[in-house]
Amino acid sequence: MADEIPEGDGPLPPNLRFLRVLVTVLTAVMILGVLTVILLLVIRLNDIRGPVLVHPEVFSIPAGVNTVGYSVVDGYTVIIGDDGIIRVFASDTQELVQQLDLNE
Structure with missing residues (x-):
């Protein structure tokens, strides 16, 4: 074949x-x-990454001032008080870095 x-x-x-x-x-x-x-x-x-937990009670806010809002931005904690002042704290050391008065 x-x-x-x-x-x-x-x-x-x-x-x-x-x-x-x-x-x-x-x-x-x-x-x-x-x-x-x-x-x-x-x-x-x-x-x-887990959420960043911030407790405004650990920062030194004047007595009688209530917290209206707070936020964490780039290692800083921003706390807004009912007295119209925005306080900026260093998140790691909890020291006051700057105050901004909204009433001015």
Whole structure:
């Protein structure tokens, strides 16, 4: 029979060799890409910072002044009193840095 396939495989045609290398490289790049995305997700999701808890009671506010609002901005705690004065404290040392009078 003339239609029989020979048992010894010869070398692949150049186009098929190129396609084989191209598919292998694409597979490797896709595996590296998926691993990179997974690694970045793990790093990003583990970097969750907890909320900053501030208690205005620990800062030295004059007696008789109630706190209307407070906030934490760049390492400073801003406390607004009902006397119309904004007090800016250093969050780490709890020292008064600046006072702004809203009534002026």
